Amino acid sequence: MSGIRPEGLRLPVRDALPALLAALEGHGGAVLAAPPGTGKTTLVPLALAGLTDGGAPVRRVLVAEPRRMAVRAAARRMAWLLGEAAGETVGFTVRGERRVSRRTAVEVVTTGVLLQRLGRDPELPGVDAVLLDECHERHLDADTSMAFLLDVRATLRPDLWLLAASATSDTAAWAELMGGVPVVEARDVTHPVEVVWAPPGRPVRPPHGTRVDPALLDHVASVVRRALGERDGDVLCFLPGVGEIARVARLLGDLGGLGDTDVLQLHGRAPAAVQDAALAPGARRRVLLATAVAESSLTVPGVRVVVDGGLAREPRTDHARGLSSLATVPVSRAGADQRAGRAGREGPGTVYRCWSQGQQTRAPRRPSPEIAVADLTAFALDAACWGDPDAAGLALLDRPPAGAMAAARETLRVVDAVTADGRATERGARMSRLGLHPRLARALLDGAPVVGAGRAAEAVALLSEEPPREYGVDLAAAWRTARRGGEGYAARWRTEVRRLRSLADEHAPGGGSSAGLTDDAALGAVVALAFPERLARRRGAGYLMVSGTAAEVGEGAGATLGGAEWIAVAVADRPAGAASARVRSAAVVDEATARTAAASLLSSYDEVAWVDGDVVARSVTRLGAVELASRPLRSPAPEAVRAAVLDGLRREGPGLLRWSRDAVTLRRRLAFLREVLGDPWPEVSDEALLARADEWLGPELAAARRRADLERVDAGAALTRLLPWASGEAARLDELAPERITVPSGSRVRVDYEGPQPVLAVKLQELFGLSRSPRIADGRVPLLVHLLSPAGRPAAVTADLASFWANGYQAVRAELRGRYPRHPWPEDPTTARPTGRTNTRR
Structure with a gap:
């Protein structure tokens, strides 16, 4: 090998290059398993391009990284190995920045840029090889790029080399997906890493949404101080996001007294100078506070200690409500191992894990693939x-x-x-082709002609990267802050504005100056175009979104946003267990803007519905779930009224009808026959009656106009329509399930069908002479006889009257004849004369 600095030749992946190149030449594809720090991101692309061997032909190589910071770092590192500056033999392209030349043989891009190029020209003319780096992270753009590239190789470019590079050895699935290509493993020369378990001394609240218990961050800062005192070398501390990094940086602000230690913040929003400083060796000891960007895609020199806060951020999407957000979750075991490995790149190291061994065993094995959880x-x-x-x-x-x-x-x-x-x-x-989320692309294309290309670009740039929390909830105020700002977010915002302005001028011709439209109104219009279903109208103390989701604007929103009738919500999340979404950024709009932006969700129709226990007929105009206007409907269609009445009946149940005693009894008799005999006797449960409401309540439903009409319906009379008239069985209703039974005394006694077995409650003396219990349903079911005392109180219960006369009667007789001497108590009840009267006076 020649042409590169000696440091490149010492990278561990060098030994795997012959096998890797042979696999690509023989199969056109391969999977490379190479741990962080082995050179897979820097030496391998140079080898693919033929730049490590003076006699090899030079190929054009695209290297795709999941993050912009990693793109710049990889390009600069490869250029340094060649003794050049980025933009010559090795260049890079990220959103808003491109450094390439005619000499460029290796170009590093984000996976998003790669997707755009594939969309414009799937053949990738002039490209000989594509390396998809950090495939194990399972970013959606990387998964999509791989799928498209495999299509391209199969149909358009069988000569295209395709290499998937992973920092883990879990590569079999990738090899199979790519058609059974070889897996090449690079030797890992990491040094041993000691694990120190350092959980908080007292319980901390679990993360929820993007909120992290400040007590945990205080603990992480104390562990960093401990590590600085116990170990040598730079400290790399992993935290879930920018906000947490800023808090811990404040807590470590006095580290200058501990040997002139620098505290650097390493994340995608950090200025380029800070990123460069973090990725270069420092003369002073450093504490680098980083997001997951430093897990595998970047090599940070000088690190011998890792402090892991134990948290990561993953996307979450509530598809039913159209809300997307980030969730703070425990780092996976694979992610924790990746982080720990950073301490062993240059020598023996130490990782301080801010959680317990027990929590480690319960952590997920791998992070969720983005395709499973993202928008x-x-x-x-x-x-x-x-x-x-x-x-x-x-x-x-x-x-x-x-x-x-x-x-x-x-x-x-x-x-x-x-x-x-x-x-x-x-x-x-x-x-x-715009390289924006489709929502933002729509806002730019449709917003430019309405508010002007310049203001549309500024508003979309504001939505492309959520402003810092200190900018506040009101996007109009955040816009003014960004315009005044200098470094950090404001600088990135201005860079994106320039890019978007160029796109708007190219793709949205006709954008005027929109004179007379205030900045606040212009911003609201663009936000509404991006998120039409998140337009929200005031309802009580909160808001109702067009999607149907309730929302609340918290304190600090300002008088303008907090008091607006309409707002366009850009960012909202719904905390677990909360009834409403929480608005995190929004702009004020008016109803006319809402109607225009969400025109596809605007509808006007006649509504006849069961509302709050009655039929309401009105003409309604809605924007999604938000009612804009309504007026009473004087002559609603009869079929619509009938459908509303039926809906009300199904909601509230058959109890809405008038159920007399006879109606209730008839229903119970029918239920008894259904249970005992089955068909053709009808099912009369609530569910069955509601399912057949048209059949047995037809005329009544047709005549009903309101709740009061249903309350007058005689349910018993209507229920007779369900009797099996066609088979003739209906005529046997009184025979099979009689409403009353004639007993030996001549009385007609009502049968109670309420319980599991029909009951005949009758005075004992009225059954003298009856040797067997009465039976119904063609003799299949004996009545459960409740034998009553002369005062009408239960004296005995039996379903076998003959057994009672033989075995139980004498005990009842002995107990009651002294209490009721005027009533007959014969020795032999089976031959006595039945009566409902007392003995004749002597």
């Missing part, structure tokens, strides 16, 4: 533009969830990016 709107548009709207033919390790895809396609349909069957429209293809 799939951009993925669905990419798939539609690729010609596979359902993504059914794409080679993916995990299939996209059906519900998430359905929600994504509906969002795309609303913004006219796809047709009803999911095929990309010409507008959708244009949106895809």
Whole structure:
């Protein structure tokens, strides 16, 4: 090898290069398993391009990284190995920045940029090899790029080399997905890493949403101090996000007294100078506070100690409510191992884990693949533009969830990016080429002609990267702050504005100055275009979104936003267990803007419905779930009224009708016959009656106009329509389930069908002479006889009257004849004369 600095030749992956190049030459594809720090991101692309061997032909190589910071770092590191600056033999392209030249043989791009290029020209003309780095992280853009590239190799470019690089050895699934290509493993020369378990001394609240218990961050800062005192070398501390990094940095602000230690913040939003300082050896000892960006895709020199806060951020999407957010979750075991390995790159190291060994065993094995948990709107548009709207033919390790895809396609349909069957429209293809989320692409394309290209670009840039929390909830105030700001977020915002302004001028011609439209109104219009279903109207103390989700604007929103009748919500989340979403950023709009932005959700119709216990008929105009206007409907269609009445009956149950004693008895008799005899006797449970309401309540439903009409319906009379008249069995109702039974005394006694067995409650003396219990239902069921005292109180219960006369009567006689001497108590009740009267006076 020649042409590169000696440091490159000492990288461990060097020994795997012959096998890797042989695999690519023989199969056109390969999977490389190489731990962080082995050179897979720096030496391998140079070898693929032929730059490590003076006699090899030079190939053009694309290297795709999941993060912009990793793109810049990889390009600069490779250029340094060649003794050049980035932009010569090795260049890079990220959103808003491109450094390449005619000499560029290796270009490092984000996976998002790669997807855009594949969309513009799937053949990737001039490219000989593509390396997809950090595949193990399972970012959605990387998974999608791999699927598209496999399509390209199979149909257009069989000569294209395709290499998947992973920092883990779990590569078999990738090799199979790529058609059974070889797996090449690079030797890992990491040094031993000691694990120190350092859980908090007292319980901390688990994370929820993006909120992390400050007590945990205080503990992490104390562990960093402990590590500085116990170990040598730089300290790399992992935290879930920018906010947590800033808090811990404040807590460590006095570290200058501990040997002139620098505290650096390493994350995607950090200025380029800070990122460069973090990725270069320092003369002073350093504490680097980093997000997961430093797990595998970046090598940070000088690190001998890792302090792991134990948390990570993953996307979450509430598809039913159209809300996307980040969730703070425990780091997976694989992620924790990746983080720990950073301490052993240059020598023996130590990892301080801010949780217990027990928590480690309960942690998930691997992070969730992004395709399983993220908003799939951009993925669905990419798939539609690729010609596979359902993504059914794409080679993916995990299939996209059906519900998430359905929600994504509906969002795309609303913004006219796809047709009803999911095929990309010409507008959708244009949106895809902008390199923006489809929502933001729609806002830029449709907003520029309304508010002007410049203001549309500024507003969309504000939505592309959520402003810092200190900017507040009111996006108009955040916009003014960004315009005044200098470094950090404001600088990145201005860079993105320039890029978006260029796109707006190119793709949205006709954008005027929109004179007379205030900045606040312009911003509201753009936010509404991006998130039409999140337009919200005031309802009580909170808001109701067009999607139907309740929302609350917290304190600190300001008088303008907090008191507005209409707002357009850009970011909201719904904490676990909360009844309403929490608005995190929004802009004020008016109803006219809402109607325009969400025109596809606007509807006017006559509504006849059962509302609050009665029929309400009105003409309604709605924007999704938000009612804009209504007026009474004087002559509603009879069939609509009937449907509303039926709906009310089904909601409130048959008890809404008038059930007399006879009606209740008839229903119980029918239920008894259904239970004993089955068909043709009808089922009369609530569910069955409601299912057949049209059949047995037809005329009454047709005549009903309100709740009071139903309350007058005689349920018993209507119920007779369900009797089996056609078979003739209806005529036997009184025979099979008689309402009354004639007893020996001549009395007609009512049968009670309420319990599991029909009951005949009758005075004991009225059954003298009856040797057997009465039976009904063609003799199948004996009545349960409740034998009453002369005062009408239960004296005995039997279903076998003959057995009672023989065995139980004498005990009852002995107990009651002294109490009721005027009533007959014969020795032999089976031959005595039945009576309901007392003995005759002597």
